[in-house]
Amino acid sequence: MSLPNVVFLDAETLDLxxxxxxxxxxxxxxxxxxxxxxxxxxxxxxESATAVLVNKVVLSAEAxxxxxxxxxxxxxxxxxxxxxxxxxxxxxIKVQNVQAYGTSSxxxxxxxxxLNLATQFVHYQHDVKAGAWSESSHFCLLSHPVVELERMxxxxxxxxxxxxxxxxxxxxxxxxxxxxxxxxxxxDPRPSLSSLLPSADVVSLHCPLTQETDKLINxxxxxxxxxxxxxxxxxxxxxxxxxxxxxxxxxxxxxxAGLDVLSVEPPPSxxxxxxxxxxxxxxxxxxxxxGKCARQTLLDSxxxxxxxxxxx
Numbered sequence: 001m002s003l004p005n006v007v008f009l010d011a012e013t014l015d016l017x018x019x020x021x022x023x024x025x026x027x028x029x030x031x032x033x034x035x036x037x038x039x040x041x042x043x044x045x046x047e048s049a050t051a052v053l054v055n056k057v058v059l060s061a062e063a064x065x066x067x068x069x070x071x072x073x074x075x076x077x078x079x080x081x082x083x084x085x086x087x088x089x090x091x092x093i094k095v096q097n098v099q100a101y102g103t104s105s106x107x108x109x110x111x112x113x114x115l116n117l118a119t120q121f122v123h124y125q126h127d128v129k130a131g132a133w134s135e136s137s138h139f140c141l142l143s144h145p146v147v148e149l150e151r152m153x154x155x156x157x158x159x160x161x162x163x164x165x166x167x168x169x170x171x172x173x174x175x176x177x178x179x180x181x182x183x184x185x186x187x188d189p190r191p192s193l194s195s196l197l198p199s200a201d202v203v204s205l206h207c208p209l210t211q212e213t214d215k216l217i218n219x220x221x222x223x224x225x226x227x228x229x230x231x232x233x234x235x236x237x238x239x240x241x242x243x244x245x246x247x248x249x250x251x252x253x254x255x256x257a258g259l260d261v262l263s264v265e266p267p268p269s270x271x272x273x274x275x276x277x278x279x280x281x282x283x284x285x286x287x288x289x290x291g292k293c294a295r296q297t298l299l300d301s302x303x304x305x306x307x308x309x310x311x312x
Contacts, residue, residue: 004050004051007032008053013076014295023300054082059084078099106289113258153201156179157204160206180196208236218240240263252280
C-alpha cells in the first residue's frame with residue numbers, strides 16, 4: 001500500500017530550522033516541503049496530494065478542484081480566510097487549524113505596541129541616537145508627550161483565549177477593561193462596539209476576519225473615538241479600513257495606531273500606511289506570533305492533527 005502524499009506549501013513561514021522537527025519527520029507519509037509557493041504553482045503542487053499543510057497560501061475553489069485526492073488541509077495558523085471553506089465542506093475536505101498556540105507571544109506584542117505608543121518610545125530612542133539628549137540644556141528630553149495607561153479605559157473586541165490574556169495584561173497595568181459584544185450578533189448581551197467607542201482610550205482587536213468584522217474599524221467607527229484613543233490590531237488587516245484610518249491619523253482624530261497586520265501581506269512598497277511616515281503610527285511585520293515557543297507549539301499541534309487524520 002502506497003503512503004499518502006503530504007505537501008507543505010509554505011514551510012519557511014515557520015522557520016523549521018530553528019525548531020524541533022522530529023515529529024514532522026516521523027509522519028507516516030511521503031512528505032514534500034516547499035519553502036514557499038507562488039499562486040501559479042499551487043495547482044501543480046497539490047494535484048496529487050492527500051493532505052496539505054499551509055499557512056498563508058491561498059487555496060481557492062478553482063485550485064482545489066484540480067486536487068481530486070485531497071482530503072485534508074492542515075492550517076499552520078488560526079485564521080482560515082485564505083481557504084475556500086464552502087468548497088471544502090461540500091467536497092468532504094477536512095480543514096483543521098491550530099488555536100491558542102501563540103497566546104503569550106501575541107498578547108505580549110499587543111501590549112508592546114500600546115506601550116510604545118503611550119511612551120513615545122520609538123521617537124525618544126531616535127532622539128537619543130540623533131544626539132538630542134547629549135545636546136539638551138537639562139537632564140532629560142520632554143519633546144514628545146507621554147501618557148500613563150493606569151485608569152484608562154480599554155475596549156477589547158474578541159474575547160477568546162487571546163482576548164482574555166490581553167485583558168489580564170491591561171488590568172495588570174491598572175486599566176479599566178470592557179469587552180465589546182460580538183459584531184453582527186444582536187443576541188450578545190455585552191455592549192456594542194459603537195456604544196463603547198466614545199469612552200475608549202484604547203481599542204484592541206482580537207477577533208477573526210468575517211463578513212461581520214470586515215472593515216469593522218471604518219470612517220464611522222473612527223469618528224466615534226476620542227482624539228487620544230489608541231487602536232491596536234494584532235488580528236487581521238482586513239478588520240480596518242486603511243484609507244479611513246490614514247485620514248483619522250493625519251487629522252489627529254485618534255491618538256495613534258499600532259498595527260501588526262495589513263490588508264495585503266507582504267504589503268507593496270507603495271502601501272498607503274507604509275508610505276505615511278506618521279509619528280502616531282507604528283507598524284510591525286505580522287510577527288506578533290513568531291516567538292520560538294509559539295512556533296514550536298504550532299508545529300507540534302499541526303503535526304498531531306495531521307497524524308490523527310492519517311491514522312483514520
